[in-house]
Amino acid sequence: MITVNGRDFPWEEGLTVEKLLQQKGYTFPAIVVIINGNPVPEDEFYKTKISDGAEVKAIHLIAGG
């Protein structure tokens, strides 16, 4: 199990940032991903693996109105 934005989400072997975003349906074009406090560059989403128990933040940069 991992947490995504503070909420539980099931972990699976080989889970990458790209796969996680797909599974969550996060299609918004501007998302900052931070794993255990470390930001992940967007061009590394496809190869960055997420380990079990990780704390993931997927912050959508849209707010205000």
Next chain:
Amino acid sequence: MQKEQILQAHKLLGKFDYQLGSLERGYSDRTLYVNLSTNEIAEKPVSLETKEKFIGGRGYGLKLLWDGVSGTTKWNDPENELIIAPGPVCGITQYPGTGKSYVVGLSPLTQTVMDSNVGGYFGPLLKFSGWDALEIQGKAERDVVVVIDGNLGTVRIEEAPLEEINSHLLIEQLTEIYADTEEDKANISVITAGDAAEHTLIGLLNFSFYDKSRQAVRIKQAGRGGFGTVFRDKKIKGIVVKFLGVKGNLNHPADIGVLNKTGIKLHKEIATLDDSQNKMRKIGTTYLMKIMNDYDILPVRNFKYGSDPEAVNLSSDAFCKYFNLTGHDGCWYGCTLSCAKVIESFKLKTGPYLGTEVIVDAPEYETIAGVGSVCGIFDPEFVIECNFYCDTYGIDTISFGTLMGFIMESYESGVINEEVTGGLQLNFGNSSAALEVLHQMGQGVGFGKIAGLGVRRMKQFFVDNYGADPSFLNDIGMEAKGLEFSEYVSKESLAQQGGYGLTNKGPQHDEAWLIFMDMVNNQLPTFEDKAEALHYFPMFRTWFSLLGLCKLPWNDISPANNRTTDEPAKIPEHVQNYLDLYTGVTGKQIDVKEMIRQSEVVYNFQRVFNLRMGFGTREHDRIPYRAMGPVTVEEYESRAERYDQQLQQFLNIDPSEKNSEEKVQILRNYREDQYQQLVDSVYHRRGWNKQGIPTLETVQRLGIDFNDLVQLIQEKSE
């Protein structure tokens, strides 16, 4: 009809000559007063106190309106006013999104003070003509146009019997009449409404700008709150402003170098990043359709659902093939974000202009969602046709879409039937019936007259005349304070429920749009977090309305390094840009804290204004349950997994032991309680008491402890 013939029928009712002058650091320090009952035209000085406390734009509008009406004034009383005010930064050409003006008056929908922002050239040209605001009071006996010539220094009220009413024709006529040459058309901006503004309460105002590259008069809308209805009630056909000589330094800014530098920075950002971000220059705000549908917050079928497989038919791809991208689409000079897309030639399929090829101010997200998905209609050509007729008839596409969704659900649930609708089968998805209602609004006939009352009055009408269940209608009627909701599903975001409910004018997303921060990012987990966001963002957004700024260049484009900042949602670099623009124009140094304080002054003044008009307290901050959660079993079961999980997680209830009706009620009790807790937190953060009234300490802190305000607060707080 020939220009000469139209002009020959004009009769001069009033004329005022004024001294031309220049702006100083963004201000002329005078406002223009026009009374259509007496044909008085006058100049009013702006006091230093008003300037310092109310800043400009919406702030000036509110102050003038406060002085012009009483607590018993109704929207259609002659003493109600329409105030159009830009702001001190409005009109600069160095930075994108600096041509906004704000309309303020008493609304026919909410019965209290309303504000609505709009692009187009009118605000800047009014300023350059020498006026910080235009204040119109009274009612003409017959149709008039008001003409401000900012080069001659004249203001005229002219009886205007022969012009058209509908906007797409009238703006062309008035531009043609008052332009000396073809080139001169670019120096004219016109405000018009339309036929339906006379017959409904959801009238809007079109503000024109001349598109030189396409040689066409185009329009932007002050849509919310029914100002077109007020306009036609005052028998105004059009307001014309004419000013030759626009250039980048007419605000006489304190430091034009700062404006140039700040502007160039954003222009570069847009040029390099827009294509990889939101593509505003190519597709405008249509990009939002896919996002909202993907995240289940696109309103579908009267906000029952947040997505639909057919929504792909209303995506940006579906619309951009109609857009003409060969010209410039900024609604004021210098806006390189240029989101005002245009459909240059669209052949109408219905209504009085059937078969005519027209130019359409292309649909934006709110229009597409409102008249499209809210009504279960996923046909782009219907949306374009509807958009055109709403604009030319002078009615708000958001209110039209939202009220039509309410009608369709009322029809499908048996609240009304064909007898009531005059034979129209107003099921979700029936585009021809929806258009027929729109045309009826234009003519003021049939069911269109009932529909044009707006959701709040329709609810009462259905209860009084057809025995409808008021609690069901209150649950599904997407209005608050009398204004129809704008187009986002807020069920899964408590903060956005507050963003709609805890507003001054009603459920419009221009105060706070917090769905992603709250629902997706989970950045606002506590009531205090939500309350803080419902303080900061509404105040930040209010500031735009004081200065004459458009919101879009704030966060529809963001710097490449924004994601690494402490508070990316606020776009800190752009906030600094705005502070720099303020300093560059006015010469005054302020920081974010002062920016928010400036807004708080006006925001709290508006809250007390609502109080004065008989509103502005807790009971008026309620929202329909459809905005909070699933009203019906059908809605609950469509997202049963989500809701069941919440029952378990938040209430420790085993959903398998309850039937759907029970689960709907349990969830409702929980969510309604959450909303009330949020209200308490937000009131506390804003410095209001439990009734939602600003405390004396708050108005004293903000320096608006005027005698009449204090007296009002004391009376109402007892």
